[in-house]
Amino acid sequence: MPVTLAILTAAGAAVLGFANGANDVSKGVATLAGTGRASYRTAIAWGTLWTLAGALASFAISAGLVNAFTSAIVGPEVLALPTFPLAVATGAAAWVIFASLTGLPVSTTHAVTGGIVGVALAAGGAGSVRWWVLLSGIAAPLAVSPLASAAIGYAVQGFGARVAPACVCVEESGVAAGLTGADGAASAVFAPGVVVRTCRCAEGGGGLPAGGTGGGWRLFPAQALHWGASAALSFARGVNDNAKIAAIGALGLTALHADLRVAFAVTGRR
Structure with missing residues (x-):
């Protein structure tokens, strides 16, 4: 991979991370600002802090997720394409930014997954996508997550109604x-x-x-739980989304490292 292409890939991953943060940080703390428990700036600062903590933690606990969003979905012939990480990062970042500016609901996971599948289809056709892994390992959890969240929210509401007063x-x-x-x-x-x-x-x-x-003083347990829940949501989002974005950047850096080793080997022989 040429150095210029690697730099563009890293820049694309950085733009995707920026777009993801601009769109998703507010979601984790929306209820804090919406209920008047915190000002907008305070809520955003709180969400940013815990998202950053989750992003740092993802380097230690998200190896499986990185693999799921690279080699698990497509074959090695697609991953070997020098333009693969740049195309995925550009496509995902463009859609997330567009959705953020227009107020559309958007998911970075959906955007990255779509970018990976799109590049694979363009490069090698339908046979280059591992459809079963895509459906069972990514699409199914994405479809189930709203239902699981609804069930947990229903249960927590009953508990919260007793704790709130x-x-x-x-x-x-x-x-x-x-x-x-x-x-x-x-x-x-x-x-x-x-x-x-x-x-x-x-x-x-x-x-x-x-x-x-x-x-x-009065200490309200319901308020403490609300702040804690928003922190947990922001932390989890940082862990989950950072791994996907880091996977894209890592592909570009890995390819650049391999090219540099070849160049040094050739230069050394001379």
Whole structure:
């Protein structure tokens, strides 16, 4: 692979990663901003942080996914094409950017898969695509995922409906103690303290529940779970999508490395 082509492939993978982040980060934190729990900027920053963490983690735990989006779908004759990774990255990035600009729902997984299949069909025809692997290993999970998410969401909603009204109240409190001085005079001393207890309170209401003795805080488990769920979604998306994009870039770098080794070997013999 010429150096110029390798650079273009790396640039294409980078553009695809940019388009993916611009489109998908907001999905993981949309409910945080939509419900008013966080400002748009705060929600995006939260999603970006956990997406980055997932992307870094993908280098250690996503080897199988990288294989699924390269050698598992098409044959080695397609992977050996010097233009294969560039064509896939360009096609996927172009569609994701177009969908993002026009407000269409889009999936990076669908875009990358379509790009791989399109290049394989153009290069070697229908016989160059491993259709059974494509259908069973990629298309089937993509079709099942909305149903699985719906079932899990249905179950979690029942649990959340019971948790949402509850909160943890942290209140300032104190204990009055009687003291007798050296002169026999009695006095009272108020010792400050903190009381932590579960309580029921309307979310968004200010102040403390009845019975509080001063300043304090309300901690809402439902809000904590909401933030945690958005973090988990962003992390998982980073793990999943980064592996696919990295696979495309890795193909270009691998081919470039092989060409450089050949060039060095030829130069050394001279």
